[in-house]
Amino acid sequence: MNHRLDGADAPYWQGLERGLLLLPRCRTCAHWCWPAGHRCSACGSTGMVWEERPLRAKVYSWTRTWHRFGYTESLDLPYVTVVAELEDCAVRLMGRMDDPAPANPRIGEALIGRVDETVVGQDRIPTIVWSRAA
Structure with missing residues (x-):
């Protein structure tokens, strides 16, 4: 299951x-x-x-991935993964940045999220995708 x-x-x-x-x-x-x-x-x-x-947060931490590893075949390299702290409840969630090769995020930078999906093998997994807040 x-x-x-x-x-x-x-x-x-x-x-x-x-x-x-x-x-x-x-x-x-x-x-x-x-x-x-x-x-x-x-x-x-x-x-x-x-x-x-609401999917509004600030960058808590981030990393850029340059090399392929298992179950990331659907993602373009390089990609940035963000740990984002939600503005209103201090919960931290992972997601990826919308732009596959964005300029380095700044700790504390405002983000807005949307729900997309990531393909892992044959499975489509809902994923939070973060963008810089305007």
């Missing part, structure tokens, strides 16, 4: 497939719980709710 359909993070993947970013938040203490789990990492509650979040 596809792990994106039945794991603790299934609503995240289902949201991306619909073009939405959904993240878990504790119903008891309002803590954002990422990565997703079945219990709140702050208070231990099992009462999680999934809330839609």
Whole structure:
């Protein structure tokens, strides 16, 4: 079975497939719980709710990949992978930069995201693609 359909993070993947970013938040203490789990990492509650979040973030970290490795055949080289910290909830998510060879991102630089997909083998995986905010 596809792990994106039945794991603790299934609503995240289902949201991306619909073009939405959904993240878990504790119903008891309002803590954002990422990565997703079945219990709140702050208070231990099992009462999680999934809330839609805007794809607006800042660059937390990044790397440029120049060499091919497994399951990246669908990506043009070089490409930039970004760890982005969402503006309103401090959750960090990975994604790739829209431009395959952009100028170096700056830590703290504003980003806006969109949902696309990456082909891995025969599977199409929803992916967050970041662009510099205008």
